[in-house]
């Protein structure tokens with residue numbers, strides 16, 4: 361019997377990277393990726409996301425720190441570590457003169473796997489590339505090239521898939537297909553780490569979210585917890601009669617009149633001890649303000665993200 | 672050992688050669704044939720023989736070496752420079768392959784190609800001049816050793832270069848003059864004594880001399896010395912390539 365595999369699939373400890381020019385792109389990163397999860401890495405341009413991925417995949421040497429992949433050190437056991445990883449890099453880099461079929465088969469060979477035309481065919485069909493298999497890559501559109509890069513990464517049946525901004529330059533329908541594929545891969549047990557600038561994507565797809573800023577990993581959280589913890593909520597009261605101004609008795613609340621004085625919007629922090637809703641409502645009642653309806657809205661991951669990274 | 676990966680790289684590179692067949696194989700053959708016509712006919716009418724060998728036949732080993740060196744350096748440097756330039760190197764670097772396997776794949780393919788070109792020139796030569804090969808095994812050995820050594824050298828250039836100019840500068844400014852001055856078309860014994868000494872600093876002299884010995888049994892310097900020097904260049908290149916990979920120079924930084 362196989363012992364169940366440990367839940368950690370990638371472990372990054374004390375990782376820093378200073379590029380040859382002296383620029384420090386990563387500062388003491390600690391990160392654990394869990395087996396089978398979808399992990400979204402967010403952060404503004406230049407935060408260090410690609411650098412982090414490149415180190416784990418063996419493309420860039422770390423300055424200090426250790427990384428293990430499925431228990432294998434990326435330096436000492438680079439063969440075992442790298443053979444588990446498929447990488448779709450951010451840049452579209454392809455062998456322009458090769459055919460789709462040749463380049464995808466090449467990737468499989470590079471990762472030490474025996475030729476398996478049936479698998480390559482399956483991958484190409486999955487990515488709607490099969491009818492282009494004999495085309496030279498330079499004759500493909502940008503979105504197709506990106507799919508070729510995904511096919512290359514999947515050609516050797518990786519257990520871990522890195523997608524560095526997979527949705528850049530990809531149209532809506534392809535994006536949908538791609539996320540469908542990601543879900544299927546996750547279902548088959550593949551761990552997926554992706555970076556994106558489309559926060560809705562992280563919100564929709566990810567189990568956990570990490571946020572980077574200026575080379576630091578400033579936050580790692582379950583997506584749900586993150587939204588709960590950091591999410592601001594807004595309580596909107598639809599007033600029975602419009603007001604000219606906020607009643608003075610509640611002026612110390614984070615409150616604003618909207619919609620030509622017909623709505624009173626109260627913003628509160630869900631992670632605060634008390635939301636202040638009860639007292640606010642009491643104050644309003646005392647001030648003679650009545651309302652016909654109310655609803656609350658939760659801030660999106662995007663709001664949270666902007667809030668975090670702009671600090 | 673990731674044999675699949677070596678195979679993948681090797682055949683990828685050989686495919687590239689096949690696609691550019693004209694430029695890779697036909698053009699060196701044409702240019703060497705021109706050498707035969709120009710040097711063999713024009714100069715050969717004045718210098719009838721050197722060391723008892725007809726001049727046209729005498730220059731064959733030198734011509735093959737000239738092409739072999741240029742081809743090896745160009746093929747190997749381009750083979751590794753291009754993926755760096757295009758960015759496709761990411762895949763090589765992220766693959767579970769050792770340095771030795773990467774080098775074997777790229778250098779193996781580049782060496783194969785330059786040896787093929789060398790042999791084609793040899794065959795072409797048979798149509799023009801009376802070529803004789805006294806020591807075929809040594810001939811092949813020198814061919815192999817030189818091709819591998821200079822492909823490694825080319826590999827180093829391909830990693831060092833950060834632009835197409837640098838890629839071309841070494842074959843143009845270093846390899847070509849050294850080969851022309853290295854006795855491709857004459858015996859260095861024909862030089863004044865002072866210049867003979869100077870010539871001995873030129874590594875290519877040893878390659879050509881040893882190679883010519885394998886054809887006609889005559890050489891400018893001892894065969895043992897030729898062989899030893901060739902091996903020294905090989906080891907120097909291996910050491911540099913080893914250092915490149917250990918430090919990640921221009922690859923993983």
Ligand SMILES: Nc1ncnc2c1ncn2[C@@H]1O[C@H](COP(=O)(O)OP(=O)(O)OP(=O)(O)O)[C@@H](O)[C@H]1O
Nearest residue numbers: 379381383385404405406407408409410411412924
């Ligand atoms: N090869 C390099 N040499 C020097 N500096 C580099 C190199 N690669 C990246 N950097 C720098 O490291 C920092 C992090 O870059 P990185 O590509 O990891 O950012 P990123 O988070 O992926 O950004 P983006 O969202 O734009 O893709 C940037 O400031 C960048 O300029």
Ligand SMILES: [Mg+2]
Nearest residue numbers: 409410450524
């Ligand atoms: Mg990036």
